Amino acid sequence: MLPMIYLPLRWQFWLGRKLGILIYKAAGSRRRDTLINLKLAFPEKPEAERELMAKQVFVNQGIGVFETLCAWFRPDIFTRTVSISGLQHIVNAQNEQRPVILLGAHYTMLDLGGLLCAQFFPVDCMYRTQNNPLLDWFIYNGRTNIFGKQISSRDMRSLVTSIKAGHVIWYSPDQDYGLKQGVMAPFFGVPAATITASRRMAKLGSKAQPPAVMALHTYRQTPDNLPRGKRPHYHLTITPELDNYPSKDEVADATRVNEVLEGSFVLILHSGCGSIAVLNMGQTVVLISISKPLFPKILVKFAILCG
Numbered sequence: 001m002l003p004m005i006y007l008p009l010r011w012q013f014w015l016g017r018k019l020g021i022l023i024y025k026a027a028g029s030r031r032r033d034t035l036i037n038l039k040l041a042f043p044e045k046p047e048a049e050r051e052l053m054a055k056q057v058f059v060n061q062g063i064g065v066f067e068t069l070c071a072w073f074r075p076d077i078f079t080r081t082v083s084i085s086g087l088q089h090i091v092n093a094q095n096e097q098r099p100v101i102l103l104g105a106h107y108t109m110l111d112l113g114g115l116l117c118a119q120f121f122p123v124d125c126m127y128r129t130q131n132n133p134l135l136d137w138f139i140y141n142g143r144t145n146i147f148g149k150q151i152s153s154r155d156m157r158s159l160v161t162s163i164k165a166g167h168v169i170w171y172s173p174d175q176d177y178g179l180k181q182g183v184m185a186p187f188f189g190v191p192a193a194t195i196t197a198s199r200r201m202a203k204l205g206s207k208a209q210p211p212a213v214m215a216l217h218t219y220r221q222t223p224d225n226l227p228r229g230k231r232p233h234y235h236l237t238i239t240p241e242l243d244n245y246p247s248k249d250e251v252a253d254a255t256r257v258n259e260v261l262e263g264s265f266v267l268i269l270h271s272g273c274g275s276i277a278v279l280n281m282g283q284t285v286v287l288i289s290i291s292k293p294l295f296p297k298i299l300v301k302f303a304i305l306c307g
Contacts (some may be wrong), residue, residue, distance in 0.1 A: 002069065002073065005066060005069045005070050005073060005074055006040075006074070007064075009058055009070075009226060009232060010075065010226040010227075011227060011229075011230065012063075012066040012070070012305065013063055013066070013224055013226045013232075013278065014225075015062075015066065016062035016063030016064070016065060016066045016067075016224070017058070017059050017062060017224055017225070018062070018063030019054075019061075019065065020058040020059035020060065020061050020062030020063065021055070021058065021059060021062070022062075023058045023061060023062065024054070024055050024057075024058035024059070027058070027144065027191050030286065031054060031058070033228065034054045034057055034058075035050060035051065035054050035069070038050040038053055038054060040188065041188040041190075041265075042176075042188075058156050059224060060108050060224070063108070063224055064107075064108025064109060065084050067108070067109055067111075067112045068109075068110075068111045068112060068142070069142075070112075071111045071112040071114075071115045071142075072111065072142035072143070072145070072146070073142075075115055075145065078112065078115060078116065078234075078253075081116075081117070081231055081233055081234060082116045082119060082233070082234045082235070082236060083233070083234075083235050083236070084120055084236040084237075084238070085235070085236070085238070086122055086214075086233070086236075086237055086238030086239060086240070087121075087238060089212070089214050089238050089239070089240055089241060090120075090121055090168060090214075090238060093212035093241065094121075094168075096209065096222040097166050097209055098166065098168075098205070098209045098210065098211060098212050099163045099164075099165070099166045099167055099168070099169065099205055099209075099211045099212070100168040100169065100211065100212050100213075100214065101169055101171055101198060101201055101202060101211050101212070101213045101214075102123065102156065102169065102170045102200060102214060102215070102216045102238075102262070103171060103172070103173060103213065103214065103215040103216070103257060103260060104169055104170055104171070104172050104215065104216045104217075104218070104264075105172050105174040105261055105264065106172055106174075106175075107218055109218050109219070109220065109234070110172075111142065111143060112147055112172070112218070112234070113218035113234075113236070114143070114146045114147050114170060114215065114256075115146045116218065116236055116290070117168075117170075117216070117236060118146060118147075120236075121167070121168055122148040122167070122168065123147060123148060123168045123170050124147055124148050124149040124150070124151055124162050124167050124168065124169045124170065125143070125147040125149075125150055125169070125170040125171075126151050126152075126153055126169065126170065126171045126172070127139075127143075127150055127151070127152060127153065128152075128153045128175075129152060129153075129154070129175070144232050147170070147283055148167065149162060149167070151169070152292055153197075154294060159204070160198070160204055161200070163201070163204050163205050163211060164205070164206075166209075169201075170216065171197070171198055171201065173197060173198050173257055173261075174261065175195060177195055179193055180196065181195050182194050182195040182196050182197070182254065183196060183250050183251050183254050184214070184251075185251055185254035186255060186256045186258065187258045187259055187261075187262065188262060192258070194254040194255075194257065194258055196253065196254055197246075198213065198245040198257060199250065199253045199254075202245060202246050203246060212241045213241060213242045213245050214238055214239050214240065214277075215238070215239040215260045215261070215264065216236065216238055216239075217236070217237040217238075217239070217246055217263075218234065218235075218236055218237075219234070219235060220232055220233070220234050221233045221235050229260070230264060239260060239263075242256060242260070
């Protein structure tokens with residue numbers, strides 16, 4: 001598999017589309033859950049349109065495999081392929097010597113997004129150790145040249161060190177760890193178990209220089225059927241800092257974070273380049289992130305095949 005990342009990107013995208021369609025046809029339960037999520041999030045859309053959106057979800061998972069592997073092993077091919085808006089929000093916070101908590105989600109372009117960000121500013125990332133040791137080793141080593149520092153979700157000391165040093169820290173709040181670590185908050189109008197870790201992280205900085213909490217949206221502006229001779233182009237959008245965050249209201253804060261993520265999903269879906277995750281949020285199956293439910297399993301299988 002790894003030798004394929006040295007093919008032209010146009011060919012890689014073609015292979016990724018074929019892989020995504022294969023997964024779409026084979027992953028029955030994931031496909032059904034994705035369709036349920038889309039119906040919950042976009043009940044006004046016709047069923048046929050939601051089915052097309054669901055297929056695109058899996059197509060982008062396939063393409064995301066190649067984008068991620070290229071980000072890990074061929075990062076130079078993504079130079080001069082990115083634009084950014086909202087960079088001033090990061091710059092302003094850093095000029096005030098404040099750390100930045102950059103909220104995102106488990107996009108198919110998660111690692112590529114980190115690589116693209118690194119062209120403008122260094123960024124650390126929070127991560128959860130994988131249950132599969134081989135998968136954990138593969139992902140951690142792949143990200144070594146992307147992120148300044150990888151901080152385990154269990155390593156509070158390293159997190160506090162990065163915050164006190166004024167770093168930009170990427171964190172994804174789109175995981176369901178139950179109500180012991182979160183609250184129920186609306187997401188696309190559906191109650192969803194939403195973790196409140198970003199709220200707790202925002203309290204770790206000093207009162208004089210509190211962390212600035214904002215969000216990062218990453219999407220591909222070019223179509224997945226890349227024309228001959230054309231390179232893909234990506235865009236990063238950084239939102240303004242969340243005012244008065246955290247507040248005294250956990251649910252209100254979680255709702256604000258979900259609203260920021262909603263804006264990202266709608267933006268990416270309109271670009272035709274998103275991938276929507278399937279997570280069981282509390283008692284309700286709900287669309288919660290632009291993500292890659294089968295992505296880690298695909299990567300570890302490819303790692304095994306590549307030796």
